[in-house]
Amino acid sequence: MNNIYMPSPYKILDIQQVTNIEWLFKVEFDRADEINYGQFIQISIPKVGEAPISVTEFNVEEGWIEFLIRKVGKVTDVLFDLKAGDTLFLRGPYGNGFPFDEKYKDKHLVIVAGGSGCGPVRSMINAVHKKFKSVKKMELILGFKDTNCIIFKDEITSWQEENNLVLTVDKMCEGDTCDLGINEGLVTQHVDKLDLSNIDDLEVVIVGPPMMMKFAAIEFEKHGVPEDKIWLSFERKMSCAVGKCGHCKIDETYVCLEGPVFNYTKGKKLLD
Amino acid sequence: MKISMNKINFNESLKKLEKKYKIYAPKLFPFAGRCSDTDLVRYAEVSTIEEMVFDKKSNFSPKEILLPQTETMFYFTEKEYKEPDVEEKGTLVFLKSCDLHSVKRFDEIYLKNKFSDIYYSQRRDKIKFVVVGCKTGFDSCFCVSMGTNIPEDYHMGINIREDEVELEILDEGLKANFQGQDKEFEIDKVVINKIELKVPDEINLEDVINLDLWREYDKRCVACGKCNFVCPTCTCTTTQDIFYSENENTGERRRVWASCHVDGFTDMAGGHEFRKKHGDRMRFKTMHKIGDFKKRFGYHMCTGCGRCDDACPEYISFSNCIKKLTAALGGEDE
Ligand SMILES: Cc1cc2nc3c(=O)[nH]c(=O)nc-3n(C[C@H](O)[C@H](O)[C@H](O)COP(=O)(O)OP(=O)(O)OC[C@H]3O[C@@H](n4cnc5c(N)ncnc54)[C@H](O)[C@@H]3O)c2cc1C
Ligand code: SF4
Ligand code: SF4
Ligand code: FES
Numbered sequence: 001m002n003n004i005y006m007p008s009p010y011k012i013l014d015i016q017q018v019t020n021i022e023w024l025f026k027v028e029f030d031r032a033d034e035i036n037y038g039q040f041i042q043i044s045i046p047k048v049g050e051a052p053i054s055v056t057e058f059n060v061e062e063g064w065i066e067f068l069i070r071k072v073g074k075v076t077d078v079l080f081d082l083k084a085g086d087t088l089f090l091r092g093p094y095g096n097g098f099p100f101d102e103k104y105k106d107k108h109l110v111i112v113a114g115g116s117g118c119g120p121v122r123s124m125i126n127a128v129h130k131k132f133k134s135v136k137k138m139e140l141i142l143g144f145k146d147t148n149c150i151i152f153k154d155e156i157t158s159w160q161e162e163n164n165l166v167l168t169v170d171k172m173c174e175g176d177t178c179d180l181g182i183n184e185g186l187v188t189q190h191v192d193k194l195d196l197s198n199i200d201d202l203e204v205v206i207v208g209p210p211m212m213m214k215f216a217a218i219e220f221e222k223h224g225v226p227e228d229k230i231w232l233s234f235e236r237k238m239s240c241a242v243g244k245c246g247h248c249k250i251d252e253t254y255v256c257l258e259g260p261v262f263n264y265t266k267g268k269k270l271l272d
Numbered sequence: 273m274k275i276s277m278n279k280i281n282f283n284e285s286l287k288k289l290e291k292k293y294k295i296y297a298p299k300l301f302p303f304a305g306r307c308s309d310t311d312l313v314r315y316a317e318v319s320t321i322e323e324m325v326f327d328k329k330s331n332f333s334p335k336e337i338l339l340p341q342t343e344t345m346f347y348f349t350e351k352e353y354k355e356p357d358v359e360e361k362g363t364l365v366f367l368k369s370c371d372l373h374s375v376k377r378f379d380e381i382y383l384k385n386k387f388s389d390i391y392y393s394q395r396r397d398k399i400k401f402v403v404v405g406c407k408t409g410f411d412s413c414f415c416v417s418m419g420t421n422i423p424e425d426y427h428m429g430i431n432i433r434e435d436e437v438e439l440e441i442l443d444e445g446l447k448a449n450f451q452g453q454d455k456e457f458e459i460d461k462v463v464i465n466k467i468e469l470k471v472p473d474e475i476n477l478e479d480v481i482n483l484d485l486w487r488e489y490d491k492r493c494v495a496c497g498k499c500n501f502v503c504p505t506c507t508c509t510t511t512q513d514i515f516y517s518e519n520e521n522t523g524e525r526r527r528v529w530a531s532c533h534v535d536g537f538t539d540m541a542g543g544h545e546f547r548k549k550h551g552d553r554m555r556f557k558t559m560h561k562i563g564d565f566k567k568r569f570g571y572h573m574c575t576g577c578g579r580c581d582d583a584c585p586e587y588i589s590f591s592n593c594i595k596k597l598t599a600a601l602g603g604e605d606e
Contacts, residue, residue, distance in 0.1 A: 001388065002390070003355065004388075005345055006355075047524075050513075239511045240511065240527075243385040244389055244507070245508055245509050245510065246508030247510070251563075251567075252567040252568040269477070269478065
């Protein structure tokens with residue numbers, strides 16, 4: 001019988017510092033063809049521990065996967081001491097991911113992401129942008145704390161060329177510079193900048209801290225977007241990622257099995 | 273096959289079985305209880321029927337056998353990792369009906385719930401269950417209300433009498449080990465408990481999340497987690513890695529029992545914590561035992577064993593909590 005907890009070793013290809021606290025890890029991965037946008041992987045460092053990390057980008061032909069990781073604790077601390085050429089242990093992909101083919105294809109896709117919430121949606125945005133996947137139109141609101149926290153700047157520049165992209169920071173600080181065209185305020189304050197004229201065609205993806213997702217979803221509802229057209233990605237403490245340990249459970253739902261992506265009709269009821 | 277045999281012969285049969293099986297039953301550990309001068313009854317290996325204790329409630333459940341408190345998942349060396357060796361012998365577990373029902377709950381999580389767990393399934397495949405008839409429950413039991421008083425899916429059932437043992441042997445492999453006189457009898461079962469309660473068929477989280485009754489537990493519950501650890505149906509664990517101090521290059525990944533009452537169970541990076549108030553943790557546990565598990569798997573998780581009440585240092589009664597909840601939802605209890 002297959003051991004669902006058994007991780008496999010993979011070589012780190014590249015590590016890049018993205019902000020003061022976030023690094024991008026590129027790792028060899030032979031199961032990239034199994035990945036769905038928005039899924040996660042259990043990253044493990046033997047003798048230290050495991051942590052769930054979203055797949056931020058992957059390439060099936062070249063056989064690699066990328067993670068955007070914040071240094072916050074046991075596993076992530078050790079990760080930041082590793083170098084290209086070192087080994088990482090992975091198991092997954094896990095979770096459901098975004099239902100692109102079933103729901104978003106050929107629709108008007110709006111993506112609202114806050115801070116490291118850009119991680120889980122990046123592969124989907126790139127897939128649309130690079131025309132691997134077709135939507136009628138894609139619009140983005142990306143929000144960050146301040147200009148130092150902005151990640152994936154090069155990609156944002158290229159996404160901006162073809163899509164309506166609103167880039168915001170919570171508050172501008174003196175001396176803040178950014179050549180990307182920056183707005184001030186929370187992501188919820190910029191929903192008016194989107195084209196919400198044909199709601200029937202719309203699908204809205206919101207990923208970020210719990211408060212941001214809650215208020216952003218409410219804002220879209222106020223603009224007449226029905227709840228079944230809103231999608232959220234949840235984060236919960238996880239230990240096993242396979243429905244055994246119970247840490248991620250909300251009501252009868254296991255975030256590791258049925259999530260992390262939830263339609264808002266369901267997400268709204270996942271109270272904690 | 274239904275037979276009866278005397279205890280001497282029964283012990284002889286156990287001795288034969290010991291070659292193939294490790295035999296577990298509740299056993300008395302004098303003065304090992306949680307207060308001074310109290311005894312502890314917990315599952316351990318036994319060789320005779322006299323060592324088995326069924327006239328006292330076991331403080332811990334047989335879940336220790338299904339899912340050890342601490343279990344090694346792999347050993348790491350510098351270059352490789354290795355799963356622990358699997359125990360060759362089978363296991364024979366003597367347990368009561370309520371605890372037998374808890375095994376079904378464990379199977380639901382560890383064998384089904386989308387993925388199957390290899391450690392559990394390897395162990396589970398080798399276990400045979402001997403249900404021991406139970407006529408009267410203890411003070412905190414409410415098995416009848418939870419429908420766990422009638423045993424199901426056992427390999428052998430026995431009634432332990434004054435000087436004989438009645439055996440109903442269903443498992444072909446076990447039959448050859450016991451010889452006695454044919455006898456007609458039924459496995460004893462509890463038909464009435466001191467505690468009776470009505471659990472609503474369906475409880476919705478939206479309807480209970482803001483109830484006042486949880487606030488009683490904010491201060492009363494000290495979040496020690498004892499109720500979870502003694503519960504035969506609490507299945508949660510946390511993964512932990514360790515390295516050996518003599519050689520940092522080697523170590524192991526373990527999983528250990530976890531508790532939704534204890535701090536840290538939901539801690540996220542950035543200090544975000546769900547269910548900070550102890551009363552909200554009580555709500556979460558209660559809903560899992562009599563609400564959401566049923567929504568997912570079709571039957572209640574709680575088996576009504578009452579061990580959580582026996583273990584709680586704050587004298588919090590779970591059956592009382594269920595009654596309060598039912599009453600708050602407009603049912604007739606309390
Ligand atoms: C589906 C999913 C996807 C995720 N995707 C990503 C992702 O793409 N990128 C990402 O970075 N994270 C992601 N996370 C979060 C990540 O899994 C957690 O941050 C994880 O806990 C990190 O593991 P760790 O062992 O480093 O932290 P742990 O050691 O488990 O630390 C976690 C907790 O302990 C606290 N803590 C630890 N050490 C200290 C200390 N010295 N001082 C104070 N507090 C401390 C932390 O604040 C935090 O509360 C995701 C989580 C989920 C569920
Ligand atoms: S009575 Fe308490 S210990 Fe027993 S199964 Fe129910 S919740 Fe668990
Ligand atoms: S045993 Fe009692 S005090 Fe301890 S966590 Fe359970 S309910 Fe709370
Ligand atoms: S992470 Fe263990 S049950 Fe979901």
